[in-house]
Amino acid sequence: MLKTFIGPRLRRLRVENGQTQAQMAKALGISTSYVNLLEKNERSVSVPVLLKLLESYDVDWREIAEDDSSAVLADLRGALQDPIFDTGRPDLPQLRAALTHSPDLATSFLRLHRAYLAATDQLMSVSGAGEPAQSLQATSPEAAVLNFFRQHQNYFEDLEKAAEGFWGGQRVTADDVYAGVKKRLQDQLGLHVRLVPVSEMPATLREYDEERREVRLSEALDHPNRVFQLVHVSALLEQRDVIDGLLSKSRLDNANGLARCRVELANYFAAAVLMPYRPFMTEALESKYDFDHLATRFGVSFEQACHRATTLQRRGARGVPFFFLRIDKAGNVTKRFNATDFHLAEYGGACPRLDVHTSFRTPGRILSQLVEMPDSSQYFVISRTVDRPSFARQHQDVRLAVAMGCGTEHIGSICYADQLGVPAAHTTKIGINCRVCPRIDCDQRAHHALVLSGPVDERRRGATRYSS
Template identity: 50%
Template sequence: MAATLAVSTAYINLLENNQRSLSVQMLVKLTESYGVDWRDLLKEDGGARLADLRQALRDPLFRENGPDLQELRSSLDHAPGLADAFLTLHGAYRQLLEKMMWQKSKPRETELIITSPESTIHDFFRRNRNHFPELESAAEKIRYDVAFSVDDTYGMLKSRLSQRFGVTIRLGTIAEIGDSLRIYDGSERVLVLSEALDHQNRVFQIAHVLGLIEATDTIALYMERAALPEARGHARLQAELANYFAAALMMPYEDFLSAAETSKYDLDLLAARFGASYEQVAHRLTTMQREGALGVPFFFLRVDRAGNVSKRFNATSFMLAEHGGACPRWDVHAALRTPDVTLPQFVELPDGERFFTISRTANRPVFHRAAQDRRLAVALGCEARHAQRIGYAQSFKLDDPDLYAPIGINCHLCPRKSCALRAHQPLVMDLPLEIGRRGSTRYES
């Protein structure tokens, strides 16, 4: 084989033992020399499964003597069934741990093993890297058909719904529709938008309904692929896919990515240029995962003042994106004290993963005086190595040894010692406690 491929026998040995990657040139030689289909030589999900294994083994449960990268690759090649079983077992362990942590009362045994529709839908979006090409194409087709600009988006969308589908759009008063943002009656073909919505959100809600009507088949295709185990999650998934369509319609992929790269991901500029809100832009940035036209791989979280994560989208495999949001050292919580001010921050998790994050408040519609100050905090994050592409990071000295703030996922799982903000005894370790000495927290001397 070495002679046929014009390489050394040592190189063949390295390939066989997964110590060298298969280059394009070598792939072509193998195809030409042995008549094999190159697709049979590549495992499409190999990279994702390797990332999943590495992520699982960062769990503090395995903090000592974990397998190295070569061992992980070998396990995928020589014992893929065992690797899958391990990931399934670890996933079940994490779900059980999370449910036990957050149950306020003693649950019934069956409640511990039920996966919520929200978790299933989140996993579906993550498996697709938060990118849905068919919905992008459906939105782009409408943009090309109508050829409208940002300043007349609202009127053009209203006209399309009215002229093509006979849908009447009107504003509803708070007294009429209460705290509903949108009510669409498909049988009567009437769309009522709340008067409490600002312009950007009125456009978004119209685009959402247009997606439900005009991209019905595409949305149904993805819902079939998702194969949700329970019917109670179908409406939620349909709503999330229609939201995706609305964002793609308001912020077309190529134009949006070009503007993002040119402006170094200036979210305020992007919001102004595309007639969108800050939160809509932040969410849209997580979907820039088209093959051949990749943006920065962001994850997105939205938290309330109590630290609850009310929205999470993730095109990555990072632990912070999947389970983070409860650490008080992270500036996503400080953002609530400085409304409308963007807070950039470099952070490091206990396992050594490093990220650059951007946090800022997002306002919710106010319906009456009793509903004031309903701010939420929105955070975007990416691997620290992408920070050079982002303008918010330019003022930092990247070689500063104190650049990274030490944060955790939450206190239950954080192994950091001597943290003055610790609120819970960690489940993954025992902290030393002496009766004669008071440390920085009540959990540690």
Template identity: 65%
Template sequence: MRKTFIGPHLRRLRQEAGETQVSMAKRLGISAAYVNLLENNQRSVSVAILLRLFEQYGVDWHDISEDGAGARLADLRGALQDPLFDDTRPDLHELRAAQTHAPTFMEAFLHLHRAYLSASDQLLALAAQPGEVGPVFSASPEGAVHNFFRRQRNHFPTLEQAADEVWDGAPPAPDDMYSALKARLRDRHGIQVKVVRVHDLPRALRHYEQGRAQVLLSEALDHPNRVFQLVHVLGLIECRDKIEGLLQVSGIDDIQGRARCLVELANYFAAAVLMPYDAFLREARSSKYDFDHLATRFGISFEQACHRATTMQREGAQGVPFFFLRLDKAGNVTKRFNATDFHLAEYGGACPKLDVHMTFRLPGRIVPQLVEMPDASQYFVFARTVDRPTFERYGQDNRLAVAMGCTIQHAPEIGYAEGIALQGAAATPIGINCRICPRAGCDQRAYQASVLKTPVDERRRGATRYDT
């Protein structure tokens, strides 16, 4: 069994209760010396003591154990890749020490760094649009949701359990799912489902009219997405309490952020219903993560299969830890999920050297690539375009591109990496995005990064006008 250390959490709990180590020791039935060892992380905590903490203080052991340590350490390493820390970057041993002995300080540092990124982005926006003044230090709704999902390792056991209970372990076949969902909404909740013409639901794909007890689906939706929208609505109805409970612990306070988080949690539930955890992981492994095969097998879309793969992080039954990135044709990042150490672009576009941009020239084809970040970490990435619903002839070619990536160590588990020399192969050097990329000589640089201080040499013209 993995050792669990709770030193700083235990100390904070004792101080909040106004107790000494001696008085806490009496309540827990242990010695004061042992409490001191626990608080200084010189002993790991046993299950028996965790249970006593629950009995005496009403504290859930999940709240004080280090189950999210890996994700938080990854977040810390990602933040410290900012070139701002080039001269003072601590090594991994120091970061692990901070994780163990000063978790509250570490969380405060991460919060400060996220505020710095948010403020930098909004100040740039203000400079471009003078007169539009807004809150400088609030995180974007999408950024707040991403941070919450990342803290949970993009995995929510309560939603997985709720999804398993929908069909009592016997889900309908993919071909029967649509009719089964319509029947469930009608018979259990008195809700009718109607497919309506595009002009009857302008610029929308689904509308749940609670007062009229009906769900309107646009005829622009294909079959997999009609099914997904119905499960989403089912989650809003039958899983509302669990979703609200997760919102309460999300740390997201603003209305926009909570609304975005509610939608993403309902989407998570829907994916878990359509792609049950064990069955999906088993099929993913046997097919070497062939996402076209997975889409066919579960009756869902390529993008939905990719998204679901990022959630396979159950303790003891983990899949390949992926990051997921979706971009539009302008390079804007429109969705991101992460179960790796890879630091995804939050503001602006992704790195132009990522071949995900190339997929728009090769629609429907998988484009594989080895990439290397400025810290020398390497990843295997594959990308493909996905189609979006078309409302009218004026809105054709609504393609987006999705990219999936993992550390190079996991690449042999993925069929798309077959035929690529993974050991010793030249990897494409990339960065998070141009705003903070330290690669001064990049021939794809879009603008001068604030971290690059060397002035341009007027006597020399490099590959770009920013090349010093």
């Protein structure tokens, strides 16, 4: 049986209730010295004490016993790859000790580092533009949502359970899902679904009209995305209490972040309905994560199948931990989710050495690549383009590219690595992005490194104008 240490959480609970260790000990029926040992993580909590704790303080056991340290540890390791920490970088045992004894300090450090990155990025963007630097420490809604999902290891049990009960025990094949969802919306919510021409809803893919009790879908949507949008609407209406409960624990404190997170949680629910956990997991393992096969098998898009694979993090039934990255043709990161230690680009775009950029040259084909981060960690990455809905011929080629990656220790579980010739395959050295990457001699560098980069030697020209 795994030992459960709850020291920092117990201390926080005691302080929030304005109690001394002696008062908490009395409430729990244990000694003051035992409370002291629990708070110092010198003793693991026993089941009877944990039950008494939940009874006495009326808290959810997950708030006390669940361990989210793996995601925070991954974030710490990623943040510490910033060149500013090149000297005196803590090793892994030190980081684990910090999480064990001072988790609030660790999360505060991460918050500070994100604020530093955001401020630096915004300062550079407004430099010389004559614009006031407003809210330099603000975190974008997308970054806040990513952090929230990372804290939950990209998995939400409450939404998974709700999705499992979506069909009420009935078996619905992929071919019947669209009609089934339409009927369900009509029967359960009194909603009528109408497919409308692009001219009636220009630049809009889906619209819910509460007054008319109608959901309008654009003809620009392909079949998988029509189904997905309908289940998304169901999530927003039927799972409001579940989503509100998750948002209440998100620590998001601004309207933009909460709205963005609500949409992503509804997307999560829709994916869980269309790709049920156990069947999808079984098929993924048997096919070695053949995403074209998974998309066909469950009647979803390639991108939806990839995204769902990042959420297979249920205790006792975990899949391969993936990161998911989507970019546009300019290299902007438009979507990202992560269940790995890989530090996804948040500011300034993804590394140009990632083949996800190259995939625009070979639309529809999957590219495989081995990459190495500055900390020597290695990942296997696949990339492929995906097409977005097109409203008119004037707006064709709205293509994006997605990348899926995992640690090389999982490479034997991925079918796309079969022809790569591992371990003899070439490994591409990459970074988070140019502004913080320490690889000064990289011939793809687009920005002078923000920190720890020496002045350019005017007598010598290096691989780029930023090196000498």
